[in-house]
Amino acid sequence: MDWRDHGILLSVRRHGESSAIVEVFTEAHGRHAGVVRGGAGRRLAPILQPGAQIDVTWRARLEEHLGSFTVEPIRSRAAAAMSGRLALAGLNAVTALLSFCLPEREPHGPLYLRSERLLDLLGQDDIWPLAYLNWEKALLQELGFGLDLTRCAVTGAETDLAFVSPRTGRAVSRAGAGEWASRLLPLPPCLRGEGPAPDAEILQALTTTGHFLEHRVAPALGNRPLPSARARFVETLSREMQ
Amino acid sequence: MSASREIEDLIELMARLPGLGPRSARRAVLHLIRKRGALLAPLAQAMQQVADSARECLNCGNIGTSDICDICASEKRATGELCVVEDVSDLWAMERAGVFKGRYHVLGGTLSALDAVGPEDLRIPRLVERIGTEGITEVILALNATVDGQTTAHYIADQLQGRVRLTSLAQGVPIGGELDYLDDGTISAALRARREL
Numbered sequence: 432m433d434w435r436d437h438g439i440l441l442s443v444r445r446h447g448e449s450s451a452i453v454e455v456f457t458e459a460h461g462r463h464a465g466v467v468r469g470g471a472g473r474r475l476a477p478i479l480q481p482g483a484q485i486d487v488t489w490r491a492r493l494e495e496h497l498g499s500f501t502v503e504p505i506r507s508r509a510a511a512a513m514s515g516r517l518a519l520a521g522l523n524a525v526t527a528l529l530s531f532c533l534p535e536r537e538p539h540g541p542l543y544l545r546s547e548r549l550l551d552l553l554g555q556d557d558i559w560p561l562a563y564l565n566w567e568k569a570l571l572q573e574l575g576f577g578l579d580l581t582r583c584a585v586t587g588a589e590t591d592l593a594f595v596s597p598r599t600g601r602a603v604s605r606a607g608a609g610e611w612a613s614r615l616l617p618l619p620p621c622l623r624g625e626g627p628a629p630d631a632e633i634l635q636a637l638t639t640t641g642h643f644l645e646h647r648v649a650p651a652l653g654n655r656p657l658p659s660a661r662a663r664f665v666e667t668l669s670r671e672m673q
Numbered sequence: 674m675s676a677s678r679e680i681e682d683l684i685e686l687m688a689r690l691p692g693l694g695p696r697s698a699r700r701a702v703l704h705l706i707r708k709r710g711a712l713l714a715p716l717a718q719a720m721q722q723v724a725d726s727a728r729e730c731l732n733c734g735n736i737g738t739s740d741i742c743d744i745c746a747s748e749k750r751a752t753g754e755l756c757v758v759e760d761v762s763d764l765w766a767m768e769r770a771g772v773f774k775g776r777y778h779v780l781g782g783t784l785s786a787l788d789a790v791g792p793e794d795l796r797i798p799r800l801v802e803r804i805g806t807e808g809i810t811e812v813i814l815a816l817n818a819t820v821d822g823q824t825t826a827h828y829i830a831d832q833l834q835g836r837v838r839l840t841s842l843a844q845g846v847p848i849g850g851e852l853d854y855l856d857d858g859t860i861s862a863a864l865r866a867r868r869e870l
Contacts, residue, residue, distance in 0.1 A: 442787045444787075444788075448691055448692070477856060477858075477859075478856070480819060480820050481820045482820065504856070506857070507856055507857060507858040509819070509820055509858055510856075510857070510858025510859070510861050510862050511858075511861075512820065512823075513818070513820070513823045513844075513862075514862075514865070516827040516830075516831075519820065519823055519824055519827060520824070520827075522820065523786055523820065523824055527786040527787060530787060658786040658787070659786050659789075659791060660786035663786075663824075663828075670831075
């Protein structure tokens, strides 16, 4: 068995003295793990940093085996990320969430392309938070927990939408919310792709997407806690705002 | 089996050491036995002594033979500079260079979301405590230039911001390095950190 693909390196774990078990999010083969011989060595360790774009060839005797990867670097993103704390926190959040949420060996082509584009924007702190928010929305969509923000779940209205139902993920208008408004999640315009998207709004929107990641996605994946890297990214973003 | 049980046991133990496999362990054991008086007996004695006395320094996390290591105990090293490293091997590497004359703090790892290593699993609370009690004026974050290492550095910087001068090691072209063989990330880091001649 063998195939060749390109992908985003999600995680690296040392295996024995000089090898590493890496997890790669590839376009055609989804999240896939494999051993890289010499992956912990002096030549390959700098290449095998989370977020790196790599070309991989996977080989195994049987499909269900872990198999081994041969890795060629395409481009490194660690240097761009390491130059700023927001970029670094963002890179950690993206790779940790992908590793946490995606099933193994199941292709998610559209999400892969979005993830690649998002990571290529690392270091551009003025546009990155909004790009990240849109990526999180796409992640929820891909996992089957997409938000329906087109019309009010109560009245059917398409205007004055201000809330999201924490139960269904559907938009609710101010009129439809009534006395339940305090129990609903915020729906800032940027979450619907409208308005100039100031950082304060993006933070609000991340509260909403975070709710679904924590209360819908995580329980569906065996009730594991959401990776702390996401909370650190949100914390860093809020600190940068101040 | 070609050797006695005791020798086979020794080979098996030696094969677990980093850098050694079953064959090289067998060769090493044979060499030790041949040099019994000059090598095997002193080695066994030295190993027993280390096994009896080696411990982690309660202050910095370095490995020594007393509760407080020689570096922490030395008054000459109380320069107000504290170098934060990931592991004892990093501390030893810094000491080999012989340039740094202050004290160290060994974290014992880095933050890692995937391995669920949080700040409480590292020696970060002790570091914050030392800043207040040891008259530290500068903290040098000598963490590895990896994603995990730099994430940890930023986290520590956030914890200590405003309390002490914070610096980190430079990143760029290594001594003897040729630009042609460097990755694009290192070159861009080196260019950003350029200085006037």
